[in-house]
Amino acid sequence: xxxxxxxxxxxxxxxxxxxxxxxxxxxxxxxxxxxxxxxxxxxxxxxxxxxxxxxxxxxxxxxxxxxxxxxxxxxxxxxxxxxxxxxxxxxxxxxxxxxxxxxxxxxxxxxxxxxxxxxxxxxxxxxxxxxxxxxxxxxxxxxxxxxxxxxxxxxxxxxxxxxxxxxxxxxxxxxxxxxxxxxxxxxxxxxxxxxxxxxxxxxxxxxxxxxxxxxxxxxxxxxxxxxxxxxxxxxxxxxxxxxxxxxxxxxxxxxxxxxxxxxxxxxxxxxxxxxxxxxxxxxxxxxxxxxxxxxxxxxxxxx
Numbered sequence: 065x066x067x068x069x070x071x072x073x074x075x076x077x078x079x080x081x082x083x084x085x086x087x088x089x090x091x092x093x094x095x096x097x098x099x100x101x102x103x104x105x106x107x108x109x110x111x112x113x114x115x116x117x118x119x120x121x122x123x124x125x126x127x128x129x130x131x132x133x134x135x136x137x138x139x140x141x142x143x144x145x146x147x148x149x150x151x152x153x154x155x156x157x158x159x160x161x162x163x164x165x166x167x168x169x170x171x172x173x174x175x176x177x178x179x180x181x182x183x184x185x186x187x188x189x190x191x192x193x194x195x196x197x198x199x200x201x202x203x204x205x206x207x208x209x210x211x212x213x214x215x216x217x218x219x220x221x222x223x224x225x226x227x228x229x230x231x232x233x234x235x236x237x238x239x240x241x242x243x244x245x246x247x248x249x250x251x252x253x254x255x256x257x258x259x260x261x262x263x264x265x266x267x268x269x270x271x272x273x274x275x276x277x278x279x280x281x282x283x284x285x286x287x288x289x290x291x292x293x294x295x296x297x298x299x300x301x302x303x304x305x306x307x308x309x310x311x312x313x314x315x316x317x318x319x320x321x322x323x324x325x326x327x328x329x330x331x332x333x334x335x336x337x338x339x340x341x342x343x344x345x346x347x348x349x350x351x352x353x354x355x356x357x358x359x360x361x362x363x364x365x366x367x
Contacts (some may be wrong), residue, residue, distance in 0.1 A: 072100055072142055075117035075178055075216055079105040080146070087127070087135045092192075094284050095333045097363060099125075099144035105147065106250025107225060108218075109251050115246075117292035118143065118223025124222060124246040124290055125362060128194030132201070132287040138364030139332045145248055147196065156180040160256045161215065166196030167247045170203075173254065173267055183259025184213055189268040190275055192287060196249040201360075204234045208269055215253040222246030232340065236266065239291055280318045284327035290355040300324040302343055305350035312339040326361075337361060 070083055074360060088094050095129035105111040115124060121144035127133065154176045162182060164173045170188035177185040183290045190205035191198055198210045206252025214231045221227060222244065234241035243249070275281060290298040301330055302308070302322040312316040314331035317339065318324040344355045 069163045070100060070299050072122050073119070074101050074103075074143070075114060076103055077103060077114040078107065079103060081237075085144065087130065087140065087238060091127075091130030091133055091135055092331070092337060093130075093134060093286050093327045093331075093332060093336060095137070095327055095336065097137050097139025097333075099140045101143045101148065103143055104146050104148050106150070108151070108220065110175055111145065111248060112220050112224045112226050113252070114143075114224070115222055115248075116222060120222070124248070126200075126248040127194060128181070128197045128284075129169070129192075131193040132197065132203075132359050134286060134335070134337055134359055134361045135332050136361065136365050138366040140363040147194075147248075147250065151250060152194075156182070157253075160258060161288075162254045162256070164195045164252055164254070166194060166199065166251055168195045169193070170195065170198060177254075177256055178264040178268060181259055182209075183264050184256035185254055186264055186267040186271060192250065195252050199234075199240050199249045200241055200243050200251045202241055203239070206274075209236070209238075213254045213256060215255050217249050218251040219243065219252055220248045226250075229311040267304065278321055279345065280320045280324050280326060283324075284319070284329075284340075285318070285324050286359050290323055290324050290325050290344070290359050291358045293353050297323075301319040301347045301351055301353055301355065304345040305343070307343050307346055310339065310346075312345065315339040319342060334356035 082102040084098040088096050094153045126145045147167035151165040154164045154168050163179050170191035172204040174185050174188040187206045187208040191203050202210050210235040217229050219227050219229050292298050299322040307317050308322050309319045315335040316326045
């Protein structure tokens with residue numbers, strides 16, 4: 065991929081910069097083309113400086129661990145931002161609050177809250193992505209959403225400003241926020257209630273066991289594929305439409321949980337996305353319900 069032409073001129077930035085950086089190395093599906101530029105800034109200030117100096121027409125895409133992402137086979141133009149471990153720190157604050165760098169995993173934040181006797185954040189144990197992704201898309205699990213606990217988020221705008229956004233300003237709805245394209249969440253503050261660490265831990269263990277029993281956690285997958293329509297469960301609609309186990313090449317609808325797509329080994333992103341569209345068409349024909357993608361699909365279909 066190193067001989068591909070780069071259209072984007074990248075300003076200097078403190079951190080790791082990788083032209084034609086592989087995304088398939090860490091995206092959960094293990095598929096898709098490279099980022100034109102994969103950037104891991106050292107600090108929030110370095111990220112802000114990069115975005116301020118970058119041509120405003122160049123797209124910017126923040127990516128965590130890629131647990132809810134299809135990267136198309138032609139790769140992603142512009143800049144993909146991946147936060148470093150330094151932006152994954154978690155600390156406990158007065159008032160039953162937890163402050164988390166956007167690179168932190170949900171389980172890390174839930175565990176910190178448990179150890180501090182803060183209840184209400186247990187469901188983050190069931191969210192496989194980073195806090196940045198959870199804050200952007202209002203991720204949820206087991207009857208709770210990020211919007212239920214988020215107080216505020218620190219955001220670097222596409223123009224390079226470092227801003228603090230309240231939950232109200234983020235305008236949360238189901239699996240959606242009003243955060244504009246190209247803005248990067250770098251930190252979030254959550255609030256819970258006093259609780260017993262043992263009880264909190266037991267609830268986290270229950271969530272972990274339920275996920276293990278019902279979801280294909282050890283497969284190349286992308287998490288929940290479609291949003292739950294009002295009054296329905298996406299998996300049940302998919303199952304009723306006869307899609308359990310449906311295949312297209314090495315892409316398959318999980319037999320364990322119908323709202324998960326799998327890469328059985330050598331599926332292309334195009335095959336995975338096409339299988340998802342086939343599922344949508346079959347569900348529409350069977351029930352009249354039009355499923356909406358929950359997985360984010362990014363990049364060019366092909367070079």
